[in-house]
Amino acid sequence: MNHLSSRFPVRTRILLSLAVLAAVLTPALWAQAVGGATPDHRFGRPHRWQWPPSPAYHVLNYKLRLRFHPRRGEVMGAETITLVPFHNHFRGFYLNSVGLAIDRVTLTAAGAARRAPTADAPAIAEPLRKLASPRRLDFSLAPRRLQIRLPRAYPAGSRLRLRIIYHGFPKTGLTFINPSRYYPHRPAEIWSQGESIFNRDWFPCWDYPNDKATSETITTVPAGQVVVSNGHLASVKKHAGEVTYDWVESVPHSSYLISIAVGPWAQFTQYLPEPDGKSLPVETFVPRYVSRARAMRSFGLTPDMIAWYQRETGVRYPYGKYAQTAVHNFTEGGMENISATTQTEWTLHSRRAGLDTSSQSLVAHELAHQWFGDLVTTRDWANIWLNEGFATFMDATYTQHHNGEDAYRWVIYQDQQQAQSEDLHQYLRPIVDYHYRYPEQVFDAATYLKGASVLDMLRNVLGDRLFWLSLHRYLETHRAGVAGVHDLMAAIRQASGENLDWFFHEWLYRGGMPHYAVQARWDAARKQEVVTVSQTQTRDSVQPLFRMPVELAFYGAGRQADQQRVTVRAVRRQSFAIPLAFQPQIVDFDPNDIIYKQLTFEKTPAELILQAIRDPAMMSRYWAVRQLAKMPPTPQITAGLATVLAHDNYWAVRAAAARGLKKSLANSPTRAVAQGALLRALASSPAQPRGTVRAAAAAALAPVAGQSEIFAALRRAFQHDPSYAVEGAAAAAMAAGDSSRAYPLIARALTQAHAVHQVRGLEIALGRCHNPQAAATLFKLTQPGTQMLERLIALYLLPSQAAMLGNQKAQIAQTIQSALNAHFPFLKEVGMQVAAGLHDTAVIPQLRSYARNLPTPNQRHAARAALRKLIGPSAGEKAHALRRIQRLQQHIERLRRHLQAWKKIA
Secondary structure, eight states: OBOOOTTTTTSOOOOSGGGTHHHHSOHHHHHHHHTTOOOOSOOSOTTOOOOOOOOSEEEEEEEEEEEEETTTTEEEEEEEEEEEESSSSEEEEEEEOSSEEEEEEEEEEEEOEEEOOOSSSOOEEOOOEEEEEEEEOEEEEETTEEEEEEEEEEOTTOEEEEEEEEEEOOSSSEEEEOOOSSOTTOOOEEEEOOTTTTGGGTSOBOOSTTOOEEEEEEEEEETTOEEEESSEEEEEEEETTEEEEEEEEEEEEOGGGOOEEEEOEEEEEEEEEOTTSOEEEEEEEEETTSOHHHHHHHHTTHHHHHHHHHHHHSOOOOSSOEEEEEETTOSSSEEOOTTEEEEEGGGOOOTTGGGTOOSHHHHHHHHHTTTBTTTEEESSGGGTHHHHHHHHHHHHHHHHHHHOHHHHHHHHHHHHHHHHHHHHHTOOOOSSOSOOSSGGGGSSHIIIIIHHHHHHHHHHHHOHHHHHHHHHHHHHHTTTEEEOHHHHHHHHHHHHOOOOHHHHHHHTSSOOOOEEEEEEEEETTTTEEEEEEEEOSOOSSSOOOOOEEEEEEEEETTSOEEEEEEEEOSSSEEEEEEEOSSOEEEEEESTTOOSOOEEEEOOOHHHHHHHHHHOSOHHHHHHHHHHHHHSOOOHHHHHHHHHHHHHOSSHHHHHHHHHHGGGGGGSHHHHHHHHHHHHHHHTOTTTOSSOHHHHHHHHHTGGGTTSHHHHHHHHHHHHHOSOHHHHHHHHHHHHHHOHHHHHHHHHHHHHHOOSHHHHHHHHHHHHTTOSHHHHHHHHHTTSTTSOHHHHHHHHHHHHHHGGGSOSOHHHHHHHHHHHHTOSSHHHHHHHHHHHHHTTOGGGHHHHHHHHHHOSSHHHHHHHHHHHHHHHOSOHHHHHHHHHHHHHHHHHHHHHHHHHHHHHHHO
């Protein structure tokens, strides 16, 4: 799953809509969006273990016959479930079910056992014999369960078929999108979202990933609607103004992967040739107003991605088709439902937006799940990184294949940085962690981004050949099954002969990262470079000292080069004496930034400038530029950054140099050089189709944007640059420099804007004008009827604009209430955050109700977070904090007594 979920305002999560949301929210706006959540540096409940439940039976097949009443938001189902008990005397069992009215449960067929099932082998049973007359069964409803009583005890291995007639109004799991007063042209859609435990809200099932079954969905909808579901399309039958789609998935899968998407889609199909001469259909379903060109801009690379994943894993795509459906108001970036991914419509973008925005990562991530997550599925939520970390890593490998090595290293670096932000500012936890409060808690940066970074390190430790052999063994051994980390470890041992228990202990079962402090000096007498490495991180029960292989690189004045691989042991301090035939001018520690780490490596400005310009490793050049940017500007540093900005061959390094020149604008000896370099970069449109570097240059010029020459250059970029990113950055810089001149330009452009990526930048620029006119324009965009992402952005900016809205307190309160009452969870949680940011105490009773009654734990958590901002921690939270303080005091007292005892012995 690629998260575009409502969880992110509560704490800085992965929200792996980074393919989508990061394209919509700038880093500054992102920080504003998540600001206010107070991290407690504590993950979940440390003293509670969330062990997976043990099923008493194995489901062989779910067969769902479905109808809907969209206006009422009602599902009407007839479910046939075939199962086999594990134990003798099987007399009753439960299915997970939430909020569904069960009309009838009947036993329709049974088959005697020939062999009982085991963990490794399914049961062999007699063929099912249809009962002469279905036997009605007693049942009862308990919280989150449908309890069913059988007419007699059945032995292990029996095969039973039951039919459940039900209906209900799902509060989550199944979403009905209908036209409304404010959105009259929105197409009618129905879509499901099962992960983690939400499919139980629209059909009874064993709703945990540790059991797998085949499935069939037979869905009847009005003529003109299209149904997309899992597996192959067995039939489409039209009758009396209705149409029935029958989809059959024959590869066993966990229940959360069962899905439907209903809507008036347009379908575009590509084909991937296969070795047997057949072709795999790769289907795209999008709203009918979306052209094929626009759909292919987002999804056109999918066949190439499938071919790449097949080649790297050695495992053929396992299903009969692959479909992607773009739905409205999806609560995730995408969801990897088996053979039928659901995507957000927000990933569809125009050709101009495509200069800076790509769906490649989102599409590659969800596709990778078809192997990692669907074919082989996590055994429990604590091991969810086997799904999400792998999918995030695999989408990075497609970037490597499609965009090159530097692009791959940049993606991994971004993963590292975002995960480290969670480590340092939110909480520190192992990737495999059974202490979560609810499953969504482990869908975070540690799972996705640190997980991908760990796999990149594992690839480096094993080498490419053994790494991919190991993944092939893992996938084939557990095909159509479930797995845990120990299964991956076993596959690595079997495929490579390597015992990497130490690696998994450090990176999966412990948390944190090494904080390396590195020093290097040349020993001329011995002709060797002495590199000393210290690990300065706090060592505790979560974070250890780390053992890791590290690359060292050395470059001399005469273009000499040498590389050495050393093992940094799990000790506080270690030195390496590296014999060299030359005195190095550049010394690199982990030049490609493979290790998930914090690094301190003191160097002079001259050394850093040389490294920033000459180092062959892109990540080393980027690191040097970042260090230079932290230093007080000097003519030497400014000239070095200007050289990098003009000549480096990777855009991220040039953009970092542009940002680094910002400080030089405030310094007379360096201003002219910095300003000239930034203006030249801003004007480089024809040479650089991607706008990132120009956008960075525009943003860096903000402090001097009031100057006529600078304002004119920014205005040219704003009006003529093809990149929306540059337009937005130039607008924000103009607003910072001269808001009175900038506002009319921005407001006029906003009235002509159509793409959300364009509106995003213009809205943020309006927020920086800091005048009543701009605030009023933004406030209009917070109202119902505004396109959803544009409305979300305007709402995020509302707290910073409220003071300039004069006497509109009643209208602001009404706007907040409109968001709080929205059906779209994302909008509801934005309303909570805005209410807290504006200290709107009138909503406290509503937030208290939400904290108890909203349908998902993450939404309830968001309500509690907003309440904490408004009224402080609850009595329960205060009591918990007091207990923690008391435990710490007791621990300190024990340590004091131990110390006194040691003193006596000494």
